[in-house]
Amino acid sequence: MPTTDKMVKNIAFGEPHKLVDLVDYEGGRVVSRTLAQTPGVGVTLFAFDTGEGVSTHTAPGDAMVHVLDGEAGIDIDGKKMTATAGQVVVMPANIPHAVTAKKPFKMLLTVVRPPK
Numbered sequence: 001m002p003t004t005d006k007m008v009k010n011i012a013f014g015e016p017h018k019l020v021d022l023v024d025y026e027g028g029r030v031v032s033r034t035l036a037q038t039p040g041v042g043v044t045l046f047a048f049d050t051g052e053g054v055s056t057h058t059a060p061g062d063a064m065v066h067v068l069d070g071e072a073g074i075d076i077d078g079k080k081m082t083a084t085a086g087q088v089v090v091m092p093a094n095i096p097h098a099v100t101a102k103k104p105f106k107m108l109l110t111v112v113r114p115p116k
Contacts, residue, residue, distance in 0.1 A: 070105025
């Protein structure tokens with residue numbers, strides 16, 4: 001029997017999608033679209049305009065950035081790197097990290113938190 005308690009949201013079920021097309025760039029902004037948010041997992045699409053980003057912070061779970069388009073600067077506890085379309089970077093839980101758009105970029109962010 002199908003359940004009506006859907007855990008994935010903001011995306012049509014039962015049809016193919018291109019993730020990169022599910023969030024649009026906006027000048028001078030960071031745009032997001034939450035696809036799932038549970039106590040253990042968060043899945044969010046982001047589009048960053050050049051120079052926009054998420055300042056240094058920590059998260060209680062491991063955060064995996066999958067770059068879908070463009071170029072991101074990622075800083076994990078002072079280690080700076082660049083990630084481009086098709087690459088993934090995992091930022092460990094409780095370690096300071098930041099993400100900045102070197103060029104407009106889109107990413108799928110998956111955060112996995114420990115069970116409570």
